[in-house]
Amino acid sequence: MDNIDQTILSELQKNSKISMKDLAEIVHLSSPAVIERVRKLEDNHTIEGYHASVSLQKLDRNIMALILFESKDCKALASFCHNHPDVLECYRVAGEISYIAKVATHSVESLEIFIDEAMEYGSPSTNIVLSSHVKKVISSYTDEI
Known part of the structure; x- marks a missing residue:
């Protein structure tokens, strides 16, 4: 390249x-x-697709949370997150926790329902996002670090 x-x-x-x-x-x-x-x-799949950037606020999804899970059943939790409409992203991670789910939902009540449903798959720790200060696209590609 x-x-x-x-x-x-x-x-x-x-x-x-x-x-x-x-x-x-x-x-x-x-x-x-x-x-x-x-x-x-x-x-060669360097470009994986073209996407619209959609305002979550315009879709009335004003509550954003990062939920950390100590999973009981990794495959079941991954499937639950994949199929849940409020989950934007879900990462399998190494360390004390096994998954991080990024959730955008309509209200604190709907967030609580998500957490209650997810508890079947592991122990969640919820972090509500107050604001975002960095949102980047990759602007420089280099072989050197």
């Missing part, structure tokens, strides 16, 4: 709806060359 591919990825993360013509101008290549590079990035 060269600097042009890195710039293409950075620009697509900022605006996945950018025209190939505008992207070509940014990276100083022809539109067909940029289209071919984007296709290769899609084919």
